[in-house]
Amino acid sequence: MPFLFRLFSRCPLWLLHAFGVVLGWLVFAASPTYRRRLVANAALAGYSFSQVRGAVAHAGRMAAELPRIWLGAPTPLEWEGTACVDAAYARGRGVIFLTPHLGCFEATAQGLAQRYSPAHGPIVVLYRPARHPLMATVLEGARERPGLETAPTTLAGVRQMMKALRAGRAVGLLPDQVPPEGMGQWAPVFGQPAYTMTLGARLALQTDACVLLVWGERLPWGRGFRLHFRELQSPLSPLLESAVVQINQEMERLIRECPQQYLWGYGRYKQPRVDPVKGA
Template sequence: MIKFILKFFSIMPLWLNHFIGGLIGKILYWTNGRSKRISKQNIELCFAELTQVQQDKLVKKSLIEMGKGLSESGFIWFNNFEHNASYIKKIKGLEHLFSEPNTILLVPHFGCWEIAARVVSLHKPTTFMYKALPNKKQNALLLSVRQQRDLAMAAADKKGVLKLHRALKEEQLIAILPDQYPGDEGSILSTFFGQKAVTMTLLAKMARKNNAKVLMTWAQRLDKGQGYELNFKPIDILSESGVLKEDVAKMNQAIEALIRTKPEQYLWNYKRFKGVIQY
């Protein structure tokens, strides 16, 4: 059933896909379910300076964008890479992909990271870290649509970390989404939007160990299903002190700065503060 729904979304023009996705987001907002509850809780924490009305508007906008993220998954996964690339209307900073042999892509849960992965791999072989789904059939489907051509996937476990190290050694691109909950191992408490958050240390450790360039990478959705703008921005996450905690803090600050440019395109229904607050 899931595969059928995703394929259904794949045959739509993007404007219609995003229109329907936006309706899904509005329904999630109106029904006051889990996604709205978590988004509301996160936004209240991170944007305490906003009025309640402003926070509520951001919750609604973020759920609309989340709905687009759901519908566009089928559009991306069940069309080929070149078809995906045709919807990238502008690329900023592409030259940075080739300027250094060791390059790590820092890809937050912002905009459409699925299309970013595919289009990046058209320019250079890329290994993306992902969190495996608990359902084996769903995970197999996820891998089958993600891991194609020059795009490889590395699970968020010890074997996956070794795979990332090998890819970096072979001067391939590696990509990590460091704003997901990593569990107790490989994490520290760091500040994110003024709140304590359990934060992954892997990206900062790999960047320092390999003297790697870090590129903030994101595909921002354009209005009315017009496509995407793909961005590569060099960022410095390595502190002068060399202390891991300070490296991670700089990484979180960089992610936060990006989110503030278009906060509704961040995945606020994700339990970013898991392990610190009760959802």
């Protein structure tokens, strides 16, 4: 697998995306469970399958582009709404970038590192360590790029993010990941209760960091990605439970900007897993 990843990392993005389209539809056709979940999750948000059918191909593109994103040459990037990023860094209190499973979320972290780390220090991104040994080998160092640091989903990783924010640096995470039991709260997502990460809200409330939203739009024909930045519609609530609900609402707002690129097949409403490691 490491050899294949390195081989595919040299392919042009348009070729990987073309392969991803086929891959996405093959998985959709072969897995009734995945197919039902994708359709059901979209329906909860008010979308028919015909309205989000593009998400099937985009899920395949997401998987196929990973070798290039992780191990290959930098991809072309376009930028939209960066004034709020400049203003947030100017405050000097740290920046928290939140993004859902929308478009290419790997490209957002790399883009931020390329553009802002020379002046403001490395950005720290939260990741869940791979369970499979082969994938762990692939990921070892793959996400470590200049200006980009990774923090595991452990107590040590949380401390690493807190330290970065208190130094005026930035962190990034996906708040629509389902956390282990005991590390989240039940909050509505498109009107349906979903076990929701509290980490993003806790980091903001404990450090007074600025919270911004970002998502990486996948451009057609392998032209790269367009990074979109948004401010919160209203200041984050000082109450943790309310702040978590508010962040879910902000994620919904981003998803509705481009529902065809959201990962509707993700098990957003699943029961949280029991983590045997305390603080992990």
